[in-house]
Amino acid sequence: MPISPSSSAQAAREVVALRLRDLRKNAGLTVVELAGRCGWHHSKTSRIENAVTAPSAKDIRAWAAACEAVDQAEDLVTQSLNAESMYSEWRHQVRRGMKHLQDSVVQFFHETRLFRVYSSTMVPGLLQTEGYAAALLSNIAQFRGIPYNDG
Structure with missing residues (x-):
């Protein structure tokens, strides 16, 4: 990763x-x-x-x-x-927001054949519920001082 x-x-x-x-x-x-x-x-x-x-x-x-x-x-x-x-x-x-960052790795995601995930502090992305993911992204955006609802 x-x-x-x-x-x-x-x-x-x-x-x-x-x-x-x-x-x-x-x-x-x-x-x-x-x-x-x-x-x-x-x-x-x-x-x-x-x-x-x-x-x-x-x-x-x-x-x-x-x-x-x-x-x-x-x-x-x-x-x-x-x-x-x-x-x-x-x-x-x-500076352009979270949506831009996430969109920038879509091709990489589609080409990935094997996922190995370990996190002691949060639920891995594929197992997250919509509410958990929204709260996590909101907290990250707030911490970094960047826009959250950017499209």
Whole structure:
């Protein structure tokens, strides 16, 4: 089963965040110390490390310099830009609504010959009732901030 584009984008963001956290820890710096060296508030450091806020290229270069790891900056910038590109593409896709996303996989569905489904948190699609599916889609759309009744 394909991985959700939003999950892939978030995972890519988290990899960058983890690498930045590792740089800070390897340099023996606290969140507050790193923030002081970079000239920003410590909450920004925390948001970046927890993949809540994506760092800019300037942020990454400052972070690497503060950790005396300038040699890793450009690789991290590239990795971060790739993650943000994935996220932007996903946002572009969902901006048109759930119907468009669902219609985009119809051909893939028709060509599929074997389904293997496991979910510990929800009923698999083929076993869902209409009411369950409607409530699930409504909650997902609300969570993502996208239109639900789009046609």
